[in-house]
Amino acid sequence: MNPKVDEFLEKSAKWQEELKRLRNIVLACGLTEELKWGQPCYTFNNTNVILLGGFKDYCFISFLKGVLLHDSENILQKPGENTQSGRIISFTEIQKINDLTPTLKAYIYEAIEVEKAGLKVVSVSKAELVFPDELLQKFKSDSAFKVAFEALTPGRQRAYNIYFTGAKSSKARASRIESYTERIMNGKGFNDCICGLSKRLPNCDGSHKYIT
Structure with missing residues (x-):
């Protein structure tokens, strides 16, 4: 052990x-x-x-x-x-x-x-969702993150992918991925509420802004 x-x-x-x-x-x-x-x-x-x-x-x-x-x-x-x-x-x-x-x-x-037996999985490309190199590298270096990301619904995966690819530089894309790693590991989508106060669960409605 x-x-x-x-x-x-x-x-x-x-x-x-x-x-x-x-x-x-x-x-x-x-x-x-x-x-x-x-x-x-x-x-x-x-x-x-x-x-x-x-x-x-x-x-x-x-x-x-x-x-x-x-x-x-x-x-x-x-x-x-x-x-x-x-x-x-x-x-x-x-x-x-x-x-x-x-x-x-x-x-x-x-x-x-x-x-x-040395068996390999033959990957099938999915043209509708092309991940940036920085996200693919994250998958390769962090299997737990990959499992968590793939457990998200297709819509949540797509929302994150749009946000990550929206950054113009590789450094910015990597930074965005790291910033949202914890949220993804917790099974949360890009627009999901994480404070529990939203009246539109599971979506965020901005209620966290009024926490005092």
């Missing part, structure tokens, strides 16, 4: 027991545990295979090449409409994790076999 992941889990305000259970299942399959991009990450021969994380409404196990798994139980989910490679299984209670333990192990072992 990686002490950095121990610390991460102890500080987790939500889904702590569920994430600990998922961690034990993954480790039992022989993967190497690391902490990458602020999330527990599990690798095989230095290749990222599994990511664990949690949002407000659920925690999840993410198979980074999940699209290549057979998914015999039909439980893998696309975290976002435009997701091509990753697939997740979400949980809101530990009992579901316990019930699915044998299946989860089978899927993890299959994911390891995918890496052993």
Whole structure:
């Protein structure tokens, strides 16, 4: 076990027991545990295979090449409409994790076999949504951010993309992406309320301006 992941889990305000259970299942399959991009990450021969994380409404196990798994139980989910490679299984209670333990192990072992075979995901370009290089680099360097972004609705992804690409320089685009990283990690859209005072939820109506 990686002490950095121990610390991460102890500080987790939500889904702590569920994430600990998922961690034990993954480790039992022989993967190497690391902490990458602020999330527990599990690798095989230095290749990222599994990511664990949690949002407000659920925690999840993410198979980074999940699209290549057979998914015999039909439980893998696309975290976002435009997701091509990753697939997740979400949980809101530990009992579901316990019930699915044998299946989860089978899927993890299959994911390891995918890496052993050197299988690659063939990307399909989507002309309607072209991301700037700075956002693609962010996806590459931060898998947790990529999972969170792809979990957004297509409309929310498009709104962020318009805002990011609207900056004229690469430095400005990168700055905009960093400024909105926390909001995206929390599953919020560009125009979503984050103070909870809006009368037009989930949209922001400017009520935060009157907080005293």
